[in-house]
Amino acid sequence: MYRFLWRKLPGGTALRLAVVLLLTGAAVAGLWYAVFPWLASRVPLG
Amino acid sequence: MRAITRVVGEVCLPVGLVLLLFYAYLLWGTGAETEREQRVLQRRLGEVFRRDGGRAAPGAVKTGEALALLRIPRFGAGYRFAVVEGVGPEELRKGPGHYPGTALPGRLGNFVLSGHRTTYAAPFNRLDELRRGDDIVVDARDARYVYEVTRTQVVDPDDLGVVEPVPGHPGRRPTAALMTMTTCHPEFSATHRLVVHGVLVRREERRD
Numbered sequence: 001m002y003r004f005l006w007r008k009l010p011g012g013t014a015l016r017l018a019v020v021l022l023l024t025g026a027a028v029a030g031l032w033y034a035v036f037p038w039l040a041s042r043v044p045l046g
Numbered sequence: 047m048r049a050i051t052r053v054v055g056e057v058c059l060p061v062g063l064v065l066l067l068f069y070a071y072l073l074w075g076t077g078a079e080t081e082r083e084q085r086v087l088q089r090r091l092g093e094v095f096r097r098d099g100g101r102a103a104p105g106a107v108k109t110g111e112a113l114a115l116l117r118i119p120r121f122g123a124g125y126r127f128a129v130v131e132g133v134g135p136e137e138l139r140k141g142p143g144h145y146p147g148t149a150l151p152g153r154l155g156n157f158v159l160s161g162h163r164t165t166y167a168a169p170f171n172r173l174d175e176l177r178r179g180d181d182i183v184v185d186a187r188d189a190r191y192v193y194e195v196t197r198t199q200v201v202d203p204d205d206l207g208v209v210e211p212v213p214g215h216p217g218r219r220p221t222a223a224l225m226t227m228t229t230c231h232p233e234f235s236a237t238h239r240l241v242v243h244g245v246l247v248r249r250e251e252r253r254d
Binding site: 001002028031032036037039040041043044045046 | 052053056057064067068071072075076079135162163164165229230231233234235236
């Protein structure tokens with residue numbers, strides 16, 4: 001699956017790596033600042 | 047079969063990483079949010095203390111605003127939390143909250159606080175370490191009130207008797223200034239409540 005996704009990315013290795021880092025960073029930021037705060041209020045952890 | 051196993055494995059990897067990240071968020075991310083709120087609340091409270099000295103009325107404040115500063119010497123000199131008015135999820139994200147309708151600091155009745163045990167800077171994480179006779183210092187707008195721990199107990203979450211003016215005695219008229227702190231128990235769970243009771247032992251001029 002990862003190999004398939006890697007092949008679909010445009011450009012050479014450097015550009016692909018940059019795109020992967022960018023997308024991963026965006027996903028982590030989205031989780032950290034939007035999804036997790038919403039989810040945390042629904043988890044009964046005290 | 048082998049292909050299915052591989053795909054399942056490849057899907058589980060990011061799911062596991064997201065779960066780990068969420069755990070990190072609960073432990074540290076929520077704490078950072080509370081610490082930001084606390085800096086603002088404590089600064090505002092300090093301004094009120096400096097402006098009004100000990101002459102400020104001890105009356106209730108708006109929901110979500112700082113009511114008093116809580117310190118517990120057993121937890122170290124750095125332990126200080128601004129207590130906010132209200133115990134809803136939004137208020138408890140900012141710090142320990144004062145149950146609306148219960149006594150104000152130093153007043154006759156039961157001054158009841160609730161706080162998180164493991165998330166949002168975990169203000170009441172170490173409540174189980176308190177022992178009989180430990181001081182709980184509450185800097186209110188009008189004065190400093192020192193309570194002394196009298197006992198601790200573990201109750202069910204729906205046992206609201208602990209927030210009565212006289213804990214455990216609904217309808218009884220209070221004859222002393224009491225304090226009750228509640229938090230989730232055990233850690234990482236909300237199945238029970240850990241409750242610490244205290245009684246007011248002295249009132250002092252607040253030294254800002």
